[in-house]
Amino acid sequence: MNVIGSLYFYVCAAVAIAGAIATVTARNPIRGAVSLLVMVVSIAGLFLALSAEFLAAIQLIVYAGAIVVLFLFVIMILGESSSSVHDKKRIVSRTLAAALLGAVSLGAIVLVVGVSTPLQAPRIRAGFGGIDAIGRALFSDWVVPFELSSALLMVAVLGAVAIAKGDIKRPLESAATTPGSASEEQP
Amino acid sequence: MSTMNLDHFVVLSAILFTIGSIGFLVRRNVIVTLMSIEIMLNAVNLALVAFNRAHPANYSGQIFTFFVIAAEAAEVAIGLAIVLAMFRLHRTIRTDDATLLKN
Numbered sequence: 459m460n461v462i463g464s465l466y467f468y469v470c471a472a473v474a475i476a477g478a479i480a481t482v483t484a485r486n487p488i489r490g491a492v493s494l495l496v497m498v499v500s501i502a503g504l505f506l507a508l509s510a511e512f513l514a515a516i517q518l519i520v521y522a523g524a525i526v527v528l529f530l531f532v533i534m535i536l537g538e539s540s541s542s543v544h545d546k547k548r549i550v551s552r553t554l555a556a557a558l559l560g561a562v563s564l565g566a567i568v569l570v571v572g573v574s575t576p577l578q579a580p581r582i583r584a585g586f587g588g589i590d591a592i593g594r595a596l597f598s599d600w601v602v603p604f605e606l607s608s609a610l611l612m613v614a615v616l617g618a619v620a621i622a623k624g625d626i627k628r629p630l631e632s633a634a635t636t637p638g639s640a641s642e643e644q645p
Numbered sequence: 646m647s648t649m650n651l652d653h654f655v656v657l658s659a660i661l662f663t664i665g666s667i668g669f670l671v672r673r674n675v676i677v678t679l680m681s682i683e684i685m686l687n688a689v690n691l692a693l694v695a696f697n698r699a700h701p702a703n704y705s706g707q708i709f710t711f712f713v714i715a716a717e718a719a720e721v722a723i724g725l726a727i728v729l730a731m732f733r734l735h736r737t738i739r740t741d742d743a744t745l746l747k748n
Contacts, residue, residue: 463649471657478661478684482668487676494680497661501687504654508698510707513690520714525683525721532725533676536732542674542739556667563663567656579649582701595704596711607715614719622726 467507473500487540491529498522510587654695661688675731675738679724686717 477497484490498521505514533540585591596604665684672678690710697706728738735742 467653471653474657475660475664478664481680481684482664482672482677484677487674487680490677490680494683497684498687501691504657504691505694508651508654508694510694510697510710513694513707513710516711516714517690520718521683521687525718528721528725529676529680532728535729536676536738539732539736540674540676540738542672542677547741552671556671559667559670560663563659563666567659567663571652571656574652577651577655577695577699579651579698580701582698586701587704587707592704592707592711595708599703600708603712607712610719611715614722618722618726621723622729 463507467504470500470503470507473497474504485542487533487542488530491526491533494529495522495526498526508587509582512587512589512592515589649698651695651699654698655692658688658692658695661685661691673739673741675728675740675743678740679721679728682724683717683721686713689713 474497477493477495477500480493481490481497484493498517502514502517502521505511505517662685665681665688668681668684669678672681690713693706693710693713695706697704697710700706731743732738734745
């Protein structure tokens with residue numbers, strides 16, 4: 459990798475890691491969503507470095523354009539109650555578990571990098587990862603999963619509407635008085 | 646560019662996945678939990694695209710990333726709908742309070 463390529467990678471990687479940490483530690487979910495947006499955009503930049511131009515565009519359109527905006531909408535609907543209160547309950551054990559998981563993962567990464575042979579990027583033909591090549595692959599070899607994914611998205615839309623529509627009975631009061639008898643109630 | 650080292654991308658993907666999994670396990674806010682899942686799926690996508698760059702004979706990695714993004718959009722739509730339904734029932738979005746199926 460030449461100098462500019464390395465610099466580009468390290469800037470994108472640092473921004474992605476900072477965005478991920480800010481997302482995970484955000485007390486205010488709006489900030490978390492914006493940090494997620496930062497991470498998504500830097501990952502799109504890394505896709506460009508890996509010569510996956512079509513996926514970089516898809517990443518920007520689907521994530522930045524749809525998913526993060528959906529998160530922001532839901533956070534705004536929930537309003538004040540979407541932010542988490544400061545949670546002292548089992549804070550020590552949770553912090554310890556997080557530190558242990560992080561340490562084990564870092565150790566595993568170092569170990570694997572130490573024993574593995576470097577992954578080299580071979581020379582690629584022109585147009586690799588462009589919309590022409592991906593489109594040809596998508597509509598020849600992968601046409602059945604592609605059509606099935608449209609069915610998946612359709613089912614997801616219908617399910618989201620059915621779940622979020624709002625005619626859910628409130629079984630909580632009956633559950634509080636007579637435990638065990640509330641499970642018959644269905645929306 | 647023919648000697649580009651792809652290990653950095655895979656290591657970055659592993660680090661991002663670790664951050665996402667820690668967030669998923671430690672946080673109690675459902676929205677932040679869903680965002681942690683997004684971070685993990687993004688890390689996996691990055692690894693898939695990097696491996697596709699290492700084996701550029703076909704487009705399996707990039708196509709798989711495409712389908713992961715599609716499944717992810719569906720997952721977020723359903724997940725946020727469940728969050729809204731849960732908020733309507735409980736007036737809270739903490740995972741500790743989602744105990745409807747417990748008894």
